[in-house]
Amino acid sequence: MVDKLSNENGSITNNMVWSVTERVTSQILSTIVSVILARLLYPEAYATVALVTVFINLATVVMSSSFSSALIYDKEQSIEHYSTAFYSILLVTGTLYLMLYITAPFLAIYYNDDSLANIIRVMSLVLVPQGIYSILFAYVSKNMLFKKTYKPTFLGAVSGASVALLLALKGHGVWALVFLPLIESSVSSFVLWRVLNFKIAVNFDVQYVKFMIRYCVKFVMVDFLNAIYSSLNSLIIAQRFSKADLSYYTKAYNLPQMLLGSVNVAISKVLFPFFSQSKEDIGQIRQKLRMGIQLSNYVLMPMMIGLMVISEEVVTLLFTNKWIGMVPYLQIMCAVWMLQPIQICTIQAYKAIGRGDEYLRLELYKKILAICVLILLLCIIQKPIIVAFGALTGQIVSCVINMPYLNQLFHYTVKAQIRDLVTPMGLCIIMAIGVMVVGSLIGNVILKMFVQIIIGIVIYISASWLLKNQSFILLLNVILKNRRISVKE
Numbered sequence: 001m002v003d004k005l006s007n008e009n010g011s012i013t014n015n016m017v018w019s020v021t022e023r024v025t026s027q028i029l030s031t032i033v034s035v036i037l038a039r040l041l042y043p044e045a046y047a048t049v050a051l052v053t054v055f056i057n058l059a060t061v062v063m064s065s066s067f068s069s070a071l072i073y074d075k076e077q078s079i080e081h082y083s084t085a086f087y088s089i090l091l092v093t094g095t096l097y098l099m100l101y102i103t104a105p106f107l108a109i110y111y112n113d114d115s116l117a118n119i120i121r122v123m124s125l126v127l128v129p130q131g132i133y134s135i136l137f138a139y140v141s142k143n144m145l146f147k148k149t150y151k152p153t154f155l156g157a158v159s160g161a162s163v164a165l166l167l168a169l170k171g172h173g174v175w176a177l178v179f180l181p182l183i184e185s186s187v188s189s190f191v192l193w194r195v196l197n198f199k200i201a202v203n204f205d206v207q208y209v210k211f212m213i214r215y216c217v218k219f220v221m222v223d224f225l226n227a228i229y230s231s232l233n234s235l236i237i238a239q240r241f242s243k244a245d246l247s248y249y250t251k252a253y254n255l256p257q258m259l260l261g262s263v264n265v266a267i268s269k270v271l272f273p274f275f276s277q278s279k280e281d282i283g284q285i286r287q288k289l290r291m292g293i294q295l296s297n298y299v300l301m302p303m304m305i306g307l308m309v310i311s312e313e314v315v316t317l318l319f320t321n322k323w324i325g326m327v328p329y330l331q332i333m334c335a336v337w338m339l340q341p342i343q344i345c346t347i348q349a350y351k352a353i354g355r356g357d358e359y360l361r362l363e364l365y366k367k368i369l370a371i372c373v374l375i376l377l378l379c380i381i382q383k384p385i386i387v388a389f390g391a392l393t394g395q396i397v398s399c400v401i402n403m404p405y406l407n408q409l410f411h412y413t414v415k416a417q418i419r420d421l422v423t424p425m426g427l428c429i430i431m432a433i434g435v436m437v438v439g440s441l442i443g444n445v446i447l448k449m450f451v452q453i454i455i456g457i458v459i460y461i462s463a464s465w466l467l468k469n470q471s472f473i474l475l476l477n478v479i480l481k482n483r484r485i486s487v488k489e
Contacts, residue, residue: 160184370394
């Protein structure tokens with residue numbers, strides 16, 4: 001049993017490493033492009049695109065959480081099922097695009113922005129390649145072929161970046177931000193199709209469509225609820241405050257995502273099919289869930305706390321002083337993103353055992369309470385920064401409410417959950433103190449940030465080694481490729 005679990009631990013870790021490598025590589029390029037674009041463009045351009053992205057994300061949730069998840073969950077794997085899912089996703093994306101196309105002028109009027117309609121109509125085209133990619137990636141996840149996504153993702157990132165930079169340098173402003181995701185998604189989908197040599201038959205199984213809908217309907221509702229909640233902050237700022245405030249909030253949200261989002265996505269992609277392999281065994285799910293949370297917290301928490309400490313230096317150096325207003329937003333968003341991996345691991349476990357009903361009920365509780373807290377905060381203090389505090393409060397509320405449910409369903413005790421959260425946090429506090437002390441001794445911004453990053457890494461790894469941190473040992477063994485260990489209860 002120990003050997004089996006060890007092999008499984010190695011499997012999930014190796015696949016996570018490949019998935020993270022793929023995402024991080026493309027994200028490095030995306031980060032570089034983002035920095036250049038932020039220097040070339042003004043915050044107001046980002047505000048317009050951020051508003052459009054809200055509506056596109058709501059539409060994306062419907063397709064990304066639906067048929068692909070059902071394909072991964074299903075034990076069978078046939079060309080008929082993939083074909084049915086493919087035609088279904090094309091129908092869904094076409095319908096969603098038509099809805100956005102029709103409503104675009106009305107949204108432009110509501111937000112008093114004449115350019116909004118055309119931007120929505122062009123940018124919404126991204127739904128089609130994203131929908132196709134979701135079906136292709138279901139096949140990748142089902143067969144644990146994460147290595148094959150490296151080339152498509154990288155080429156997509158290069159293509160999108162090239163077009164965006166060209167448009168920005170030619171003075172097309174906001175259109176650089178519009179075409180970046182469209183080109184990136186289109187190229188990634190096309191290349192992945194060719195790499196997999198994916199085949200589609202002329203088959204459409206109505207019964208299988210019914211199965212997919214039955215499985216995913218509650219998860220789609222949950223994800224749609226989460227998307228509405230996460231979009232609510234941007235919509236509130238867009239309606240009640242300035243475009244600059246929306247730009248600062250959006251950029252502050254996206255910067256941690258550049259570091260963390262790709263890793264989160266990679267974790268999510270690996271965990272769901274891995275959990276699904278043990279969906280009949282709650283004990284195995286619990287061990288895999290705990291290991292996923294431990295690894296995620298260990299890797300991602302120091303990145304967020306480190307960014308929080310050096311946020312002012314990062315913003316000044318990367319985006320220039322015209323973006324300095326985003327610093328307080330960024331510090332809060334780092335705390336929000338720090339707790340995100342717990343949510344990701346949890347939802348993948350619920351998906352793996354097909355408990356969409358339980359998860360929907362849980363998310364309703366969390367979101368209603370979080371929205372009430374946000375409204376209360378805005379009634380007391382009517383400032384845009386309060387919206388960011390509301391996001392943090394909502395994340396904390398979500399984690400607290402999750403704990404007893406994870407104990408009830410997976411026997412993952414509250415004590416164990418707290419320990420898995422506090423352990424890496426303790427290492428991060430040691431690291432943060434060292435980073436701040438070193439930073440106070442250096443005046444030059446560039447040198448200061450460089451030294452702080454190096455010192456932070458050294459302190460974190462050294463403390464992990466001295467304290468024999470379980471996640472550190474597991475990752476080290478995987479990197480060295482000599483032995484694997486299991487999760488200790």
